[in-house]
Amino acid sequence: DQQVKQNSPSLSVQEGRISILNCDYTNSMFDYFLWYKKYPAEGPTFLISISSIKDKNEDGRFTVFLNKSAKHLSLHIVPSQPGDSAVYFCAAAGGATNKLIFGTGTLLAVQP
Amino acid sequence: ETGVTQSPTHLIKTRGQQVTLRCSSQSGHNTVSWYQQALGQGPQFIFQYYREEENGRGNFPPRFSGLQFPNYSSELNVNALELDDSALYLCASSFRDRSFSPLHFGNGTRLTVT
Numbered sequence: 239d240q241q242v243k244q245n246s247p248s249l250s251v252q253e254g255r256i257s258i259l260n261c262d263y264t265n266s267m268f269d270y271f272l273w274y275k276k277y278p279a280e281g282p283t284f285l286i287s288i289s290s291i292k293d294k295n296e297d298g299r300f301t302v303f304l305n306k307s308a309k310h311l312s313l314h315i316v317p318s319q320p321g322d323s324a325v326y327f328c329a330a331a332g333g334a335t336n337k338l339i340f341g342t343g344t345l346l347a348v349q350p
Numbered sequence: 351e352t353g354v355t356q357s358p359t360h361l362i363k364t365r366g367q368q369v370t371l372r373c374s375s376q377s378g379h380n381t382v383s384w385y386q387q388a389l390g391q392g393p394q395f396i397f398q399y400y401r402e403e404e405n406g407r408g409n410f411p412p413r414f415s416g417l418q419f420p421n422y423s424s425e426l427n428v429n430a431l432e433l434d435d436s437a438l439y440l441c442a443s444s445f446r447d448r449s450f451s452p453l454h455f456g457n458g459t460r461l462t463v464t
Contacts, residue, residue, distance in 0.1 A: 279457070
């Protein structure tokens with residue numbers, strides 16, 4: 239049973255445009271949602287998080303939106319840059335350990 | 351500020367052997383977690399250590415075990431290796447207090463079991 243799903247394996251966007259990455263979850267008990275970026279041969283790098291009591295969090299070019307009724311979150315990157323090309327993982331956390339449950343990732347390619 | 355470091359970066363083992371992977375937490379962090387990432391998948395939670403004790407475990411068999419040391423470094427041990435254990439093993443650290451703290455990952459150890 240996959241509790242966190244990223245249904246788009248890949249996304250291609252032109253430089254300067256908006257990138258929108260989507261994520262769905264099934265467990266309403268999650269407290270936090272996070273986005274990580276991963277380059278080949280490196281570990282995941284934390285990008286941005288959002289608490290389940292909020293619906294938006296912004297950090298520079300990155301904004302995460304949370305729709306609890308739809309159990310859906312999205313990451314917006316504006317403007318997209320070629321250096322943003324990477325695999326993006328959505329993750330959810332909850333419970334005493336705050337262990338992360340990851341989606342399968344979306345490969346973002348930003349074309350110059 | 352020193353980040354999370356893992357060793358070795360790559361490792362090749364034979365089925366049935368045992369392996370030990372090592373991790374140094376980011377300075378100031380007191381919690382360490384281990385994840386397994388198979389090809390094409392997201393990382394899967396193995397277990398977490400806090401104050402040198404296991405503090406949560408994912409769906410992994412007992413042949414996966416770990417340790418956390420007083421300096422917050424950690425080891426992941428896998429006994430009786432199987433071909434399906436071939437994966438990227440990621441260590442992550444965080445600071446546990448009353449508020450949520452995101453995990454910071456190392457670059458991983460790529461384990462190949464033949």
